[in-house]
Amino acid sequence: MYTPDRAQDLRWMQRAIDLSALCPPAVGAYSVGAIIVGEDGTELASGHSRATGSRDHAEEVALAQLAPDDPRLAGATIYSTLEPCSQRSASRTPCAQRILAASIPRVVIAWREPSLFVDNCIGYELLLESGVVVAELSELADAARAVNSHLGRLA
Secondary structure, three states: OOOOOHHHHHHHHHHHHHHHOOOOOEOOEOOOEEEEEOOOOOEEEEEEOOOOOOOOOHHHHHHHOOOOOOHHHHHOEEEEEEOOOOOOOOOOOOHHHHHHHOOOOEEEEEEOOOOOOOOOOOHHHHHHHOOOEEEEOHHHHHHHHHOOHHHOOOO
């Protein structure tokens, strides 16, 4: 499993925040960036919300760039500027479930999803309960929230 030091985690998350700034603002959606980093510390895939479709989440975009059975995922870390979602409309798989299906063992986030669109996002908890290592870089939460200023005040 990719286990970088804190400085590397911060560097990758800053890159994810930079990607989130590429999102076209949407009244009913967060702007999120995500990067998948392989066990050897190289970027495997990246994406941002709405990069490939108006309903696509950043983690979904990044994961779609790799085969579901890509063996590199078993040692990877996914960096997401926002906690992976735990629920979506019936026709869409939540990002936390996508990460579990991909067998990614480590997730790093900048901030937890506030109750703006979902009353109780439990992506963080679902991942932990499934044995995924989850780290939160709270010192970058303000930078990740700032990209979402189009949504008004966010806790």
